[in-house]
Amino acid sequence: MARPRVALDVEIPSDVKYIEHVVELATRQCRELRLPPHKCSLNVPVALSEALSNAILRGNADGKGKVRIRAVIRDDAVVFDITDEGPDFDMDAKRVEPTPENVTREEGRGLFLMHRLMDRVEHIYKGGNVIRLTLRRE
């Protein structure tokens, strides 16, 4: 079993204009790892985009602070940690399921999509919020 290796470790200002570039860096890693194509074109970009926009717009809601993105490659999975500098929050309370009454909502699909597109989503609070997204390589 190979030791996990850090494939990406970047810090960005709290501005949504940086999201697309970071997502591109992450999807490039996915393609190099030869993950199934839909994981590189759908699961990773959408889930990561959601985690980054949450960190920027809600975690660091004052527009200050940084967001750190770290990707670790394990034998069985890719693990992304997205860390903001904001206060703790209840992730499960903010998750909105796409029930018929919710389908016309304009917001609230982000956490749901992260959970559906990743194999595991964890929220850890360590002086800032860490959203850990785990995606199996197979």
Next chain:
Amino acid sequence: MSFSISKQGDVVVVDVEGQLIVGNRQELKQKVLDELERGEKKFLIDFSQTGYIDSSGLGVLVSLSKKIREQGGELRLANLNDDLQTLFELTKLDTLFQISDTRERALESF
């Protein structure tokens, strides 16, 4: 990423090139609302050149759909690739929008 607007008959066609995400959703919204304000009623958004859409992008589509309908118009979508189709199915938005396989079929459906 950019949006281009053209007119085919009486339908305003919007091509989404690249991603539709939190960083550019307002630009799409404003372009469509400007056309709506000019009196346009029929809108088609073509995703044949689109990469991925995040929840903010999906939210803007829902918002535009409501605003267009309030003005007596219609918004339809075309050319979702397999990934985008999956995204619409996961979020049940495939039940909210009329989606066509091709631009031609979408134009004929108005």
